[in-house]
Amino acid sequence: MSTLKHTLEEAVFVVTGEVGPPKGVDLEECLDSIEKIAGHVAAVNVTDLQSAVMRIGSLAVCAKLVERGIEPVFQLTCRDRNRLALQSELLSAWSLGIENVLCITGDHPVLGDHVEAKPVYDLDSVQLLKAASSLNNGLDMTGHELEGKPELFLGAVVTPEADIPELQILKMEKKIEAGAQFFQTQAVYDVPQFESFMNRVQGFNVPVLAGLVVLKSSGMARYMNENVAGVKVPESIIREMEETAKGDRKKKAVEITARIIRQVKPFCQGVHIMPLGWDELIPDIVRSSELM
Amino acid sequence: MHATIQKPVEEILSYFKSGEKVFVVGCDNCAAKCHSGGVPETEEMARRLKKRGVDVIGWCVPQPPGVSLCKLSNTKKVLQEEYEGQIKEADSFLVLACGQGMHTVMDATDGGAVHPGCDTIFGGETVSEDFITEYCSLCGECIVEYTAGLCPLSLCAKGLLNGPCGGAKEGKCEVERTRDCGWQLIYERLKALGRLDQLKDYKTPKNFAKWNRPRSLTFKEGEAIFKSLAGEHRVVNHD
Numbered sequence: 001m002s003t004l005k006h007t008l009e010e011a012v013f014v015v016t017g018e019v020g021p022p023k024g025v026d027l028e029e030c031l032d033s034i035e036k037i038a039g040h041v042a043a044v045n046v047t048d049l050q051s052a053v054m055r056i057g058s059l060a061v062c063a064k065l066v067e068r069g070i071e072p073v074f075q076l077t078c079r080d081r082n083r084l085a086l087q088s089e090l091l092s093a094w095s096l097g098i099e100n101v102l103c104i105t106g107d108h109p110v111l112g113d114h115v116e117a118k119p120v121y122d123l124d125s126v127q128l129l130k131a132a133s134s135l136n137n138g139l140d141m142t143g144h145e146l147e148g149k150p151e152l153f154l155g156a157v158v159t160p161e162a163d164i165p166e167l168q169i170l171k172m173e174k175k176i177e178a179g180a181q182f183f184q185t186q187a188v189y190d191v192p193q194f195e196s197f198m199n200r201v202q203g204f205n206v207p208v209l210a211g212l213v214v215l216k217s218s219g220m221a222r223y224m225n226e227n228v229a230g231v232k233v234p235e236s237i238i239r240e241m242e243e244t245a246k247g248d249r250k251k252k253a254v255e256i257t258a259r260i261i262r263q264v265k266p267f268c269q270g271v272h273i274m275p276l277g278w279d280e281l282i283p284d285i286v287r288s289s290e291l292m
Numbered sequence: 293m294h295a296t297i298q299k300p301v302e303e304i305l306s307y308f309k310s311g312e313k314v315f316v317v318g319c320d321n322c323a324a325k326c327h328s329g330g331v332p333e334t335e336e337m338a339r340r341l342k343k344r345g346v347d348v349i350g351w352c353v354p355q356p357p358g359v360s361l362c363k364l365s366n367t368k369k370v371l372q373e374e375y376e377g378q379i380k381e382a383d384s385f386l387v388l389a390c391g392q393g394m395h396t397v398m399d400a401t402d403g404g405a406v407h408p409g410c411d412t413i414f415g416g417e418t419v420s421e422d423f424i425t426e427y428c429s430l431c432g433e434c435i436v437e438y439t440a441g442l443c444p445l446s447l448c449a450k451g452l453l454n455g456p457c458g459g460a461k462e463g464k465c466e467v468e469r470t471r472d473c474g475w476q477l478i479y480e481r482l483k484a485l486g487r488l489d490q491l492k493d494y495k496t497p498k499n500f501a502k503w504n505r506p507r508s509l510t511f512k513e514g515e516a517i518f519k520s521l522a523g524e525h526r527v528v529n530h531d
Contacts, residue, residue, distance in 0.1 A: 079450075083497060105457040108449055108467045119450065126454040127497045141497075159458035167479050170491045171455035177494065186458050229459030229466035 002099035003071050004043040005153040008182060008207045013291060014270030016073060016184065016209060017282055018045040021056045031064060033279040038070045040286050043100055045073040045184070045272070049080065051228065052112025059093060066097040073155065074098045077106025082122035083131065087140055090132055094150035102155040102184065103128040107229050126174045129154055133179030156180040158208070159230055160197040161190055169200055176206050184272040186230040187213040189237060191263045198267040207269035212260055214253050214275045214285070218242040254281050258288035265289070293321075293417070294390035295424050296328045296410035301340055304386065307407045308346055315375070315382035316341070316351035316409070317397055319361030319389035325418055328410050329353070329361075329388030337388060337409065350378040361393035368400040379404070432502035432520060438490045440481035445498075447474030453495035 007014050017037045022030050034044055044065065048058040062072035074093050081089065093101060105125045109117040123131065131141045138149035156175040162168045172183070188194045188210045198208065213231060215221050218241040221233040237256060244252040261271050271289075275282055308314060316338045323329025331353045338351040354361060354370035361367055371379050384405040387394040390412040398406050416424040429446045435453070436443050445451045449467040456475035459466030465473045482488050501522035508519045518525040 105450060105452065105459075107459065110449075110467045121450045121452065122500070123497050124450075124452040124454050125457075126494065130494070157458060162456075162458060163460065163463055164476060164479060166488075167456060167475065167491070168458070170488075173492070174454055174494055225461075229457075229461075232461060 001151075002043075002153045004073065004100050005181070007042050008269060011269070013265060014207075014209060015041045015286055015291065016043050016045060016270065016272045017041040017279070018047065018272065018274045019061070019279070020047045020050050020276075021058065021061045023053065023055045025056060027056070027061065027064060030061065031068070034065060034070060035068070037275070037279050037282040038068075040283050041273070042270075043071040043073050045075055045102060048075040048077045048104075048106065049112070050075075050107065052079065052107045052109045052114070052117075054112070054114055059089065059096070059098075062093065062098045063096040071100070072098055073100040073102050075102045075104060076128070077104050078121050078123050078125060078128055079106030079109065080117075080120055082120055083127075083141060086123060086128060087131055087135060090135055090152060091146075091150060094152060099151070100153045100155060101132060102157065103132060103180070104157050111227070111229065125156060126171070126178045129156060129175055129178035129180050136179070153181055154179050155182045155184060157186065158183050158201075159186040160188055160194050160210075161186065161232055165193075165197055165200070169197075172201060173204065176204055180206065182206060182269075183208045185209065185211040187211050187233075187274070188260065188264060189232070189234050191260065194264055195267050209270040209272040210261075210264045210268045211272045211274065212257050214257050214273065214278050214281060215241060216253060216276070216278060217249060220276075250278065250281060253278065254284045254288055257281075257285045261285070261289035261291070265291075293325060293415065293424070294392065295413045295416045295426075296323050296326050296388075296390050297413055298328045298333070298337070298388065298410050299408065301337075301344070304337075304341070304407070304409055305344060305346070307386075308384075311347060313347050313349050313381055313383045314341065314386050314407075315349055315378050315384075316386045316388065317361065317371075318351070318353035318387075319393045320353050320355065320357055321360040323361070323389045323393070323410065324353075324358075326424065329393075334388050337386070341386075349381055350375065361387075361389045362396045364396050364399055367396050371397075371400050431498070432507070432518070432522075433499060435495065438493065438495070439478045440485055440487065440490075442474070442478045442481060444474055444478060447472075447477060449474070451498075453498065455491060 019034050046058040046061045058075050062074045065072040103125050109119050132154050138146050158172045159168050218238045221238045224231045318329035318334030334351050334353050338348045342348045354367050359366050385397050386407045386409045387397050388409040394406050414426040415430055416426045418424050427446055449465050460473035463476050465471045502520045504521035510517045514530050516527050
């Protein structure tokens with residue numbers, strides 16, 4: 001059983017991290033930064049060509065993590081592969097010792113650096129979850145028996161700060177019916193809204209990890225608001241960062257992230273921290289959040 | 293309605309060999325609505341090409357008014373009866389119409405050489421004289437019964453079938469800030485119709501075999517047969 005699954009079942013507050021693979025084959029820096037955070041998190045998400053920028057694959061990096069005894073969460077998007085390739089990738093992941101899979105839609109190619117690429121989206125995230133559940137039951141999507149079946153721990157994403165929470169919750173329910181066993185959310189900044197969202201989904205009885213993006217600067221926050229799908233940093237936090245001296249930015253980043261973690265802890269089962277390059281801050285964040 | 297936009301005249305010029313005798317053909321239905329191949333546009337294209345040294349031997353937009361170029365029987369009759377001489381003399385036909393119209397000219401001239409004068413861009417609704425927009429992607433398996441008449445394949449940038457992704461901001465799609473999130477539009481309309489329950493049902497993956505080209509439709513004894521890579525789909529339209 002995956003450690004992530006086990007820890008969530010034990011109702012221990014879980015912390016997961018995240019890393020984005022490089023554009024190229026030099027993995028030293030990427031793996032080094034993961035090694036730094038590995039001891040402080042239950043698992044590390046490896047993104048799948050995030051922002052539709054071509055990079056080395058999540059599968060390869062996850063396999064490297066397994067080699068190093070670090071538990072990965074394999075992010076698998078619907079953007080680039082049809083249903084044949086998606087099912088195959090799930091089987092490949094299992095065969096490489098990967099157990100946790102986050103089944104997501106994927107940022108559209110026009111956001112990335114190969115804007116003329118053919119967007120696939122043969123399946124959506126709900127259909128992908130259903131396909132993965134089917135594989136777990138020893139059958140492919142068209143009902144054929146598998147020679148050996150995986151036991152993947154399936155995750156999905158939800159956006160608590162979406163314009164229409166009701167729509168997100170409707171889809172969340174479908175994801176659970178299709179087999180989602182845990183959720184990681186898009187970045188949370190509005191704690192009361194998150195609390196109200198969690199009150200509405202508590203009854204689903206599926207663990208939710210609140211997503212947090214570690215903000216490096218007000219410039220970065222504004223850039224993400226403009227260019228990164230699913231992230232909305234409020235003006236109040238941007239101002240807080242603007243008023244921080246350059247030398248104190250890392251300290252402020254830890255402070256803001258830890259503060260939000262402390263505030264959301266009562267209503268969720270864990271947090272998913274996206275350090276976006278400042279991986280070395282994770283130990284401080286975990287400590288300041290009084291999670292230990 | 294097939295929306296078309298003329299190719300730039302420089303590109304069209306590059307299609308012709310020196311001394312090539314060209315006959316220009318337009319369409320009085322869709323291309324006329326798109327101002328790409330109606331009577332005034334076809335006449336103007338013939339004039340512009342002549343001015344640039346192309347041997348344009350004539351032009352026509354098959355009548356009666358409003359009849360599509362892609363109706364083979366009419367196009368064949370008009371070209372072979374009213375323009376018999378020019379058709380025989382022409383080395384090629386520049387077609388100002390959609391791809392279907394262009395192929396019709398090939399058929400109507402018994403295999404004549406054709407040059408595309410337009411790019412066929414989408415199937416659209418003629419909202420007004422100068423605005424045409426796409427609401428249907430011609431996918432072959434319509435599901436808008438469950439989405440308040442709005443097509444998620446056409447309105448959602450990712451063509452998702454089970455609800456929105458997490459990328460929308462202030463009701464706008466992640467691909468373009470001016471574009472509405474298709475699923476938000478569907479949600480609002482379903483809500484207004486009191487049918488939000490329809491969002492709860494799991495939508496199965498799309499059958500892309502129905503989208504593989506070329507497809508055909510035949511009629512036989514009151515039965516319509518849609519042929520695609522997914523097989524023959526037969527529907528009787530009477531009791």
